[in-house]
Amino acid sequence: MGKSYSVAVIGAGQIVNVHLEAIRQSERSRLTAIVDLMESRAEDLAAEFGAKAYTDYREMVLNEKPDIVIINLPHYLHKSTAIWCAEQGCHVLLEKPMALNVQECKEINEAAKRNGVLLAVGHMQQFFAEHVAAKEILSSGELGELVMINDRRYGGYFRESRPGWFLDKEKSGGGVIINLGSHSIDRIQWLTGSRIAKVKAILSHYGEQGDVEGSGSLFMETTGGVPVHLSVCGYTGAPANETELLFTKGSLRIRQRAELLMSKGGSYEPISVAKKADPFTEQWKVLLDALEYGSELPISGEYGQSVLAVVEAAYRSHVTGTEQKVELDSCSNSEYQISQSHVQHQK
Numbered sequence: 001m002g003k004s005y006s007v008a009v010i011g012a013g014q015i016v017n018v019h020l021e022a023i024r025q026s027e028r029s030r031l032t033a034i035v036d037l038m039e040s041r042a043e044d045l046a047a048e049f050g051a052k053a054y055t056d057y058r059e060m061v062l063n064e065k066p067d068i069v070i071i072n073l074p075h076y077l078h079k080s081t082a083i084w085c086a087e088q089g090c091h092v093l094l095e096k097p098m099a100l101n102v103q104e105c106k107e108i109n110e111a112a113k114r115n116g117v118l119l120a121v122g123h124m125q126q127f128f129a130e131h132v133a134a135k136e137i138l139s140s141g142e143l144g145e146l147v148m149i150n151d152r153r154y155g156g157y158f159r160e161s162r163p164g165w166f167l168d169k170e171k172s173g174g175g176v177i178i179n180l181g182s183h184s185i186d187r188i189q190w191l192t193g194s195r196i197a198k199v200k201a202i203l204s205h206y207g208e209q210g211d212v213e214g215s216g217s218l219f220m221e222t223t224g225g226v227p228v229h230l231s232v233c234g235y236t237g238a239p240a241n242e243t244e245l246l247f248t249k250g251s252l253r254i255r256q257r258a259e260l261l262m263s264k265g266g267s268y269e270p271i272s273v274a275k276k277a278d279p280f281t282e283q284w285k286v287l288l289d290a291l292e293y294g295s296e297l298p299i300s301g302e303y304g305q306s307v308l309a310v311v312e313a314a315y316r317s318h319v320t321g322t323e324q325k326v327e328l329d330s331c332s333n334s335e336y337q338i339s340q341s342h343v344q345h346q347k
């Protein structure tokens with residue numbers, strides 16, 4: 001019988017169920033507590049999943065001493081909650097975006113290192129079956145050299161069901177770029193195995209409520225010199241969520257969670273994609289493997305920081321009207337490898 005980690009979930013809003021399901025699917029984890037300021041939310045889910053309900057995460061951590069906490073809170077609470085939990089010796093899975101800005105990410109990463117705990121960021125799109133298959137084709141060289149990427153994400157951002165804090169810049173850090181664009185930035189960096197190095201961005205602010213951007217057009221360049229055009233639009237219109245990679249000998253089109261298409265000349269043909277578990281379940285497995293065996297953690301805090309560095313550069317570019325270099329100082333490959341100290345960490 002292997003190790004079984006006790007897990008507590010902090011924040012029981014829109015995203016919580018997929019995490020609860022991932023914990024339930026794994027023999028290596030058991031849910032001990034659910035925390036939410038809204039007592040009834042915590043209580044209802046705790047009853048369903050056989051856990052204890054709390055409204056105060058500090059009280060919960062001190063009482064339950066979970067091995068791992070999953071933080072699903074509004075973005076402005078990520079830093080204080082992650083640092084406090086790390087200081088109590090908890091490993092942390094922090095929902096994306098990692099925090100409001102790069103400075104906050106650095107403080108979170110320093111706290112995790114100082115306390116010898118693992119810190120992961122929920123960039124779960126790395127576990128989409130279409131992304132994994134596309135990365136294999138890209139790495140095989142079958143389509144020649146990658147020459148450009150076009151990524152677009154459209155969908156009604158200002159819908160009524162969206163919790164209000166998302167539209168308040170002080171609480172969310174921004175609008176469609178930090179929230180949805182961070183997924184696109186992650187998938188581009190992860191697929192290409194590189195980092196975004198430069199960004200020129202123009203944003204718009206026509207939302208009917210709140211003070212966050214509703215669209216952004218970003219022209220970027222990877223550290224490998226590949227140009228990337230990213231369009232994110234949150235206004236009313238036809239939804240889209242896709243990434244197109246153009247090579248010297250063909251092209252790939254990923255329609256996220258729908259299909260992968262390839263062309264070697266002529267129209268796109270669908271590619272069969274090996275089935276995978278739900279991406280949150282895959283993410284959870286990778287995190288537990290990193291904890292138990294010290295295996296590579298592609299969603300490390302340093303990686304999460306690299307995504308925020310691109311978001312921050314895009315906001316700077318919009319304000320200054322100039323291309324911005326992305327702060328890359330946290331991006332050496334060795335830092336994506338979780339150190340053995342995490343494996344040996346015992347509370």
Ligand SMILES: NC(=O)c1ccc[n+]([C@@H]2O[C@H](COP(=O)([O-])OP(=O)(O)OC[C@H]3O[C@@H](n4cnc5c(N)ncnc54)[C@H](O)[C@@H]3O)[C@@H](O)[C@H]2O)c1
Pocket residue numbers: 010011012013014015016035036037038041055056057071072073074075077095096097122124163179
């Ligand atoms: N990976 C994805 O695809 C994905 C999808 C949706 C959301 N997210 C991310 O998940 C995080 C949470 O988003 P959400 O949509 O679930 O938000 P939400 O507003 O639905 O949920 C947040 C919950 O936190 C609770 N809360 C607020 N302050 C608290 C506190 N101090 N202590 C305890 N509970 C508190 C709220 O009552 C609410 O239930 C964000 O970082 C968001 O960007 C990721």
